Amino acid sequence: MELKRKNRVNAEFSMASMTDIIFLLLIFFMITSSAISQSAIEVKLPTADSANPSVQDPSVVTIKEDGKYFVNDKEIAKDQLENYLVTTLKDVEKPSFTIRADENTKHKDVVFVMGIAENNQYNLSIATTQEE
Template sequence: MRFLRRRRDPVEVNLTPLIDVVFLLLIFFMVSTTFETRQALELELPEGTTGADMEFSPVTLVVTEQGGYRLGERELDPAELGEALAGEAEQARLHGLVVEADARAMHADVVRVLDQANRQSIHRVRIATRQTQAAPTHSETP
């Protein structure tokens, strides 16, 4: 005697909801993640005892220990420095130019920046320093 077998539909996994969830997670992490816009450089700023924090956003030019330059996110060599600074000259005239030079950078590299700033009529130039730690005072006892 022959028994009739029931036809079973093949089992399928519907991937559409899974893909939707993965895309939602991707969008969530893309929106909630903060990105560092400024690359970290290992700069050792020279110390200064007098100075004040700035209230506006000046143009910042970084001088590395190796004699390289960076203006915003652009890496520059000495030949490109004048042209790049000319592009930011109007902003620098309004809000000033801050030179963040590594303490181990050569003096000539910093002077090159100051010379290019003078050629672009940028007169509000500041050199960034880090604040010194207050030295402990020792009182003498008689």
């Protein structure tokens, strides 16, 4: 007499739960990477009508309304700013940086940083927000 088992173990593997986990990880990393790219220093950028997408430079000079200078979120004194930028960008093939100035920053502070870029022949971009 031949006996058959009624309860057999199913040896198949469902990929549905693994796919859900991968998508959740993908969403998590997309959200955290966009949050990291924003600077921690709060400034209100001026608006501009621009259709060109922005290009992210490796170095960002932030100028607050009170005249404080920051390079990549690190506060730098005005008299040490040029030396710090030169040492930061010395190994870069095409040195460039972005100026993030508060909309109420004095014009002379922005022109000072632009002069550093001109003296050292750095490419320069100015961060703005797009008009709505």
